[in-house]
Amino acid sequence: MKAVLCREYGPPSALSVEHVADPVPGPGQILLRVEACGVNFPDTLIIQGKYQQKPPMPFVPGGEVCGVVTALGEGVSAPAIGTRVAAVITHGGFAEQAAVDAAKAVPVPEGVAPDAAASLGLAYGTVLHALEDRGALKPGEVLLVLGASGGVGMAAIQIGRLLGARVIAAASSAEKLEACRAIGADGLIDYSAENWRDQLRALTGGKGPDVIFDPVGGPYSEPALRSIAWRGRYLVVGFAAGDIPRIPLNLVLLKNCAVTGVFYGDYARREPESNRAMLSRLFGWVAEGRLRPAISRSFPLEQASEALEMLAGRQATGKLVLVTHAAEAPPR
Numbered sequence: 001m002k003a004v005l006c007r008e009y010g011p012p013s014a015l016s017v018e019h020v021a022d023p024v025p026g027p028g029q030i031l032l033r034v035e036a037c038g039v040n041f042p043d044t045l046i047i048q049g050k051y052q053q054k055p056p057m058p059f060v061p062g063g064e065v066c067g068v069v070t071a072l073g074e075g076v077s078a079p080a081i082g083t084r085v086a087a088v089i090t091h092g093g094f095a096e097q098a099a100v101d102a103a104k105a106v107p108v109p110e111g112v113a114p115d116a117a118a119s120l121g122l123a124y125g126t127v128l129h130a131l132e133d134r135g136a137l138k139p140g141e142v143l144l145v146l147g148a149s150g151g152v153g154m155a156a157i158q159i160g161r162l163l164g165a166r167v168i169a170a171a172s173s174a175e176k177l178e179a180c181r182a183i184g185a186d187g188l189i190d191y192s193a194e195n196w197r198d199q200l201r202a203l204t205g206g207k208g209p210d211v212i213f214d215p216v217g218g219p220y221s222e223p224a225l226r227s228i229a230w231r232g233r234y235l236v237v238g239f240a241a242g243d244i245p246r247i248p249l250n251l252v253l254l255k256n257c258a259v260t261g262v263f264y265g266d267y268a269r270r271e272p273e274s275n276r277a278m279l280s281r282l283f284g285w286v287a288e289g290r291l292r293p294a295i296s297r298s299f300p301l302e303q304a305s306e307a308l309e310m311l312a313g314r315q316a317t318g319k320l321v322l323v324t325h326a327a328e329a330p331p332r
């Protein structure tokens with residue numbers, strides 16, 4: 001099969017597209033004919049050896065797949081061959097076929113396209129877990145989303161709105177903010193401007209946001225936390241800016257607020273049943289037309305490096321997806 005290979009740690013340009021042996025599903029695994037694979041910031045980290053997990057070399061990156069089951073490994077009776085499923089995995093998705101743990105596979109309902117299914121698990125799963133489970137976001141509250149034009153950020157705008165919040169999007173350019181407005185943000189802040197805390201104060205009537213969703217870190221976190229509302233919840237999601245901020249703890253005391261970590265990958269591993277239920281809810285929202293994943297661009301497998309360079313170079317808006325095989329009507 002054709003696959004994108006990481007043979008040594010380095011930038012996306014160091015990846016190669018090669019013909020390799022077809023994967024064989026091990027005990028507890030299923031084999032997928034991959035139709036689409038989401039591209040996510042952690043993919044840019046894993047190929048540089050900067051991610052928590054370090055697969056043995058050479059490895060195939062790609063952590064979020066949708067495909068049709070073509071074979072079952074030992075001890076697996078479901079999902080049945082022919083079922084279209086999606087799964088969040090650590091790596092292995094940028095390929096024509098992938099062997100994934102059956103326990104991670106969630107059936108994709110009728111009416112959800114493979115590229116949408118391959119975009120939901122990581123970004124939208126992280127966001128729903130963060131906002132609802134960790135942040136206790138309530139209808140009518142104000143949600144501030146940092147890095148709002150990115151894959152996870154746009155998901156936070158959409159899901160924040162679905163949960164009934166008023167969503168303020170913060171991003172670094174007028175173009176990115178326009179994309180946030182188009183997807184439903186109620187308020188916009190250019191956080192590359194010096195006075196962005198004043199803009200935030202004005203947009204919240206001086207009160208500050210109730211919940212802050214932060215996938216960026218770097219220079220934005222401390223000013224954002226200083227602006228949070230009384231009894232606010234600050235969600236630590238990621239550090240796309242590179243630097244991990246050190247925050248003076250008195251800020252947390254002064255606002256009577258909570259600073260809460262979000263680690264979706266471990267949540268999915270440690271609490272698989274609640275994760276599967278949450279993913280089924282997300283798929284249901286897509287099937288009902290209430291949620292449409294914010295895919296801005298699709299690439300063929302051969303252009304995986306370009307897609308990863310766009311993400312790492314801060315040029316992407318919304319989700320990027322690799323489309324591997326044209327979707328066939330699933331032989332259910």
Ligand SMILES: NC(=O)c1ccc[n+]([C@@H]2O[C@H](COP(=O)([O-])OP(=O)(O)OC[C@H]3O[C@@H](n4cnc5c(N)ncnc54)[C@H](OP(=O)(O)O)[C@@H]3O)[C@@H](O)[C@H]2O)c1
Pocket residue numbers: 039040041042122123126147148149150151152153170171172173176215216236237238239240241242262263264265311312313314316318
């Ligand atoms: N905790 C979890 O469980 C979990 C799960 C999934 C993802 N994440 C993390 O969430 C973060 C966002 O992921 P994503 O897939 O949404 O990435 P993305 O699409 O690349 O979005 C990241 C956003 O961060 C901003 N940014 C600021 N400085 C940047 C820099 N130096 N390089 C790149 N982007 C920069 C960019 O917006 P502006 O240009 O507007 O600033 C960009 O839109 C990553 O750190 C990822 O590891 C965490």
